Amino acid sequence: MTAPAGMPVPEQTRPCPVCGSDDESRVFAEARYDLAKLDAHAFASRKLPEYMHYRLVRCPTCDLVYASPVPSAEGLARAYDEAAFDSAEEARCAARTYGRLLGPLLARLPDLGTAIDVGTGDGAFLEELAAAGFETVIGVEPSAAPIAAAKPHVRPWIRHGTFREHDFPAGGASLVTCFQTLEHLPDPAAFARSAWRLLKPGGAVLFVGHDYGALPNRLMGRRSPIYDIEHLQLFSRRALGEMLRRTGFTHVHVRPITNRYPLHYWLKLAPLPTALKLRLCAAAKASWPGQLQVSLPVGNLAAVGFRPGDPPPTRSAAATRHGPA
Numbered sequence: 001m002t003a004p005a006g007m008p009v010p011e012q013t014r015p016c017p018v019c020g021s022d023d024e025s026r027v028f029a030e031a032r033y034d035l036a037k038l039d040a041h042a043f044a045s046r047k048l049p050e051y052m053h054y055r056l057v058r059c060p061t062c063d064l065v066y067a068s069p070v071p072s073a074e075g076l077a078r079a080y081d082e083a084a085f086d087s088a089e090e091a092r093c094a095a096r097t098y099g100r101l102l103g104p105l106l107a108r109l110p111d112l113g114t115a116i117d118v119g120t121g122d123g124a125f126l127e128e129l130a131a132a133g134f135e136t137v138i139g140v141e142p143s144a145a146p147i148a149a150a151k152p153h154v155r156p157w158i159r160h161g162t163f164r165e166h167d168f169p170a171g172g173a174s175l176v177t178c179f180q181t182l183e184h185l186p187d188p189a190a191f192a193r194s195a196w197r198l199l200k201p202g203g204a205v206l207f208v209g210h211d212y213g214a215l216p217n218r219l220m221g222r223r224s225p226i227y228d229i230e231h232l233q234l235f236s237r238r239a240l241g242e243m244l245r246r247t248g249f250t251h252v253h254v255r256p257i258t259n260r261y262p263l264h265y266w267l268k269l270a271p272l273p274t275a276l277k278l279r280l281c282a283a284a285k286a287s288w289p290g291q292l293q294v295s296l297p298v299g300n301l302a303a304v305g306f307r308p309g310d311p312p313p314t315r316s317a318a319a320t321r322h323g324p325a
């Protein structure tokens, strides 16, 4: 079969991208995909699930489920650059969910100088960061379409391209965030190490990802939207904590979160036949019950970890310590 131009074909086997184990004895799921059926939305966020995935292996050492073989990094970057975007409303809902995670973290950061959000989409979360008081907010997004859809005042905050550590000053950020994006990165542990180096001592990462071990995902099995051609790895609570601790983060805390979306969006993710689902989604989107905001624990994890250092306990103390003599 010849793949359509731009669709990445898996061609490289790899060890576990969190711990480096090459024990592939536990095959979690054999590959299931048809490149001919993937369209421009395949590499877009919050799309209609296709239930396709690469071959998945479960790591016996760190509990990560990861794809192997995978496409080349260049093939993936091209697919993301060309991916479509049609989910501004859902992006705002997600940003509000993540904004609620931000609140308790703010007082524990060394300052509210610079925050970097990787995989920022249309930058909806950058508005949350700015509203929280960060002086400089920077988003990184590999796809052109969500940036084009960004609000005019947000667009200048977004850098178009794949995240590259050397685009940022080392030790300059107080917070690095990454939501529903770790699964898409060819090397998530390398990204965690980059984040660590970009942080000031005492600075923090805030990551959100899928938990393949969560009850809804176990109940849905391969009909769960987490089994996706874009997802090069899937975390569990243990695997995500392992990645942060192995990187050198301290005070690592990983916990399940609830997501809040309108009902019509939840329908989009439901394990139903596609034709039926499209009709239900259209009907729900056009009706008031479809607009109801519903919070559900759907198997997402939030992880926080701090770069070791000596952060002041509160910002008022920091102002006293670092303020003019």
Ligand SMILES: [Zn+2]
Binding pocket: 016, 017, 018, 019, 020, 021, 059, 060, 061, 062, 063, 064
């Ligand atoms: Zn591993």
